[in-house]
Amino acid sequence: MRLSEPVNICLEPIGTVVSTRSETTDDYWDKEQCFVELLESYGDESLLGLSEFSHAEIIFYMDQVDPGGIENCARHPRGREDWPKTGIFAQRAKNRTNQIGITVCKISRLTDNRLYIEGLDAVDGTPVLDIKPWVQEFGPRGPVRQPTWMTELMKNYWA
């Protein structure tokens, strides 16, 4: 392991989430309306061409997470003891080192420095770190497999 010394990586928000949800609850995210508002230092040129894509990945910093609650080990997802003990890197739970959230959202429209999207699971005021277009060749290649507990967990996540 070459990283013997701690390394600090300092990032800056490029914008913020504006959403109809301000509480960090678990499910039914499709009920919300939201957009990403870019900082003024990123003119509308930074988004040029994004409307040629159907979807974008929004990368955000989950600043509402209590640093004392960060998990590095295994736990039952959502405390459900009928689901297996699972490591934090085999979950997408928010209580994770670096508090990075990533979600593929449908692009609705672009106006000036605002990107209107559907299906973002981030609360109002969340700092945004990056926006990337969704590119099919960057999706999973080959057959996709996931455990049944995850499929159950996702049942009401969006709808």
Next chain:
Amino acid sequence: MRLSEPVNICLEPIGTVVSTRSETTDDYWDKEQCFVELLESYGDESLLGLSEFSHAEIIFYMDQVDPGGIENCARHPRGREDWPKTGIFAQRAKNRTNQIGITVCKISRLTDNRLYIEGLDAVDGTPVLDIKPWVQEFGPRGPVRQPTWMTELMKNYWA
């Protein structure tokens, strides 16, 4: 815009990329062999259950990018003037604010604190910020569309 003040977000690597490629070249990433080696402070428990998934998202910090070369505006991707001028948030190019890379990789195997993967476009020594399991419900919903220049750009990216 609520983010009137600059906000600094400091992250720490959870591990590092070990790869047969050390030069930041553009294409043919599938030729390489690689794994993520977690820091010792993340025991193998943090990866528990990840082998139940076929794919994982690797989130990494592209520390080889020259800070002076960061783009916030629009440019022709790869300098190709036959491709349209495109904003940095409508590209996945590395010269971007916050230098975050995200790639969905096929999981090969897990041994102790090493995650062997296929299809990672990060060079040897790249700090890793997070690992998330690929969950089908987090993929793009509805029809996917992308401009033809991106499909051309991706032609030799992997193979």
